[in-house]
Amino acid sequence: MGEAVNFEPADVLIIGAGASGATAAWNLAETKMRIVCLEQGDWTNPSEYPSSGRDWETRAQSDFSINPNRRAQPGDYPVNDADSPIKIANFNGVGGGTVLYAGHYPRFHPSDFRVKTLDGVGDDWPIDYATLEPFYAENDRITGVSGLSGDPAYPSKQSLMPPLPMGKSGQTLARGFNDLGWHWWPSDSAIATQPYAGRDKCINLGACLHGCAQGAKASTDITYWPEAIRAGVELRTWCRVKKIEVDDAGMASGVVYFDADGDEQFQPAHVVIMACNGVGTPRILLNSTSERFPDGIANTSGLVGKNLMLHPYASIQGIFEDELDGYRGPHDSIWSQEFYETGEDRDFLRGFTYEFVRGRGAVATALTGVHSGRIPWGAGHHAAYRRLFNRIAGMVSICEDLPEEHNTVTLDPHLTDVHGIPAPKMTYTISENSQKMLDFSIDRASEALRAAGALDLIVESPIAGGGWHLMGTARMGTDPARSVVNEWGRSHDVRNLFVVDGSVFVTSAGVNPTRTIQTLALYISDQIKKRLTNLFD
Ligand SMILES: Cc1cc2nc3c(=O)[nH]c(=O)nc-3n(C[C@H](O)[C@H](O)[C@H](O)COP(=O)(O)OP(=O)(O)OC[C@H]3O[C@@H](n4cnc5c(N)ncnc54)[C@H](O)[C@@H]3O)c2cc1C
Ligand code: SF4
Secondary structure, eight states: OOOOOOOOOOOEEOOOOSSSHHHHHHHHTTTTEEEEEEEEEEEOOGSSGGGSSHHHHHTTTTOOOOOOHHHHHHHHOOOOEEOOOOOOOOOSTTGGGTTOOOOOOOOGGGGGHHHHHHHHHSSOOOSSSSHHHHHHHHHHHHOOOOSSSSOEEEEEEOOSSSSOOOHHHHHHHHHHHHHHHHHEOOBBBOSSOOOOOBBBOOOOOOGGGGGOOOOOBTTTTTTTHHHHHHTOEEEEEEEEEEEEEEEEHHHHHHHEEEEETEEEEEEEEEEEOOOOOOHHHHHHHHHHHOOOOOOTTTTTTTTOOOOOOOOOOOEEEEOOSSOOOOTOOOOEEEEETTTOSEEEEEEEESEEEEEEEOOOOOOHHHHHHHHOOOOOTTTTTHHHHHTTOOOEEEEEEEEEEOOTTTHHHEEEEEOOTTTOOOEEEEEEEOOOOOOOOOOOHHHHHHHHHHHHTEEEEESSSOOTTOOOOOOOOOOOOOOTTTTTTTTTSSEEEEEEEEOSGGGGGGSOOOOSSSSHHHHHHHHHHHHHHHTTTGOOO
């Protein structure tokens, strides 16, 4: 028989056990408050990750797909992404997206918090880099970040572990950048290159996007969660939240959720923290309608679900004469921020990072070869395959996406999950600015790859399956008419409701968001600790 569930009011109720939920839970644990986290998925056993078996590439097309509509596991919910050229990618379970992420782990630049002032676009954040710096450092320590300090294009930071090996592919690409006189540097990565905090070091198997069975990649199920649970946080899995209830005073009173048996339950709470990501959080806020909040809780501004930002990506890969190191090793090795800040000579504002990626596995190489017409059937098939396998390397450009109100997450009027909760619908178009940035990044990357000796190029733009960075749908700001949460993450409308995930981003920067999401989760939960006595004033 399972343990009886304690439905006494939680002091703090966190919804979602992914990157941000784990981080906030860990930080709040020291208060000794009663903290409960509800997660719709379950723990994943690393020994069952695709990376522990020979069929790792094919499982990435089925039960470990990055697309929840294809994966369709019990912890998943459908997402209608038909009206977006970039399709949803996520993971629903303890650790959230960090179970599948690549572990690219850059910080924002100070300029990213002031794009309105600098470039007259988007909005400035209500907080700055200096405010977040101590929280970046704290998150780096718990997560375990590898990298090399001294990067001239990047804010200063302390490196905790040596960088990942560049390998032959990194060295080859770096030569191309050197020829052109462009910046490159070893990447920051949430992958341990030495034994770290009880975790083993990376052994370069190269299946990071399918769960790291080695435990070298810092997913929050093996970083923050074990410590938070030891400190007394209760993590309840297979609990899918349907809506947040409000009391007569307009405060959040708790949440209605479906438990593992599909029964509806009510968990009362004094404080509610949303950590369901940039799609899952607006979904639940919009579904939390009441007499007081007919358009959804925390939505007086009408901005819940608006300003969805996704980071359009281009992938530019070169095919080389000589054998490189293929897929063996983590995705990241080096990056370039040559085009990160706005350039006066360009026809778009803001910029992007190039992240160099290693080659593809055997199945991915075959699919790429067949689909692009490079591997014929019949005579020459094997020879053509050999010309590609272990000979592909290149980069992705991760482009800063600016906030636009017409890019939205709404509730689908027809589609629901297995519990009957409306599914989210993404409506998204790539802006003219982002399209110009993508095109420019392809042209420059092509130059660099040719300079590095590439014989031929394979380009995909945008990466159609690349909706893995979900930001902006409950933005932070000081003006309640133009933002959903205030400068410390609290809803302008509901004083005991907070958001800690990527929804609060004001702008998206030209880098992966998770290090900043977790840093913000530390910062916001720190504000909760500091203001505990007057949270409800
Ligand atoms: C394939 C892939 C590669 C990526 N690579 C990188 C990378 O290299 N670098 C990087 O910075 N980022 C990367 N990301 C993105 C990264 O995973 C996310 O930015 C990060 O996980 C977001 O954190 P979060 O806390 O906002 O949400 P998540 O980590 O998505 O966590 C949200 C959690 O909430 C739960 N939840 C949602 N709705 C409910 C509900 N109604 N009730 C209960 N629980 C609910 C979900 O099950 C999930 O566990 C990648 C993502 C993917 C999918
Ligand atoms: S390459 Fe390293 S981080 Fe990636 S799955 Fe293998 S051991 Fe883990």
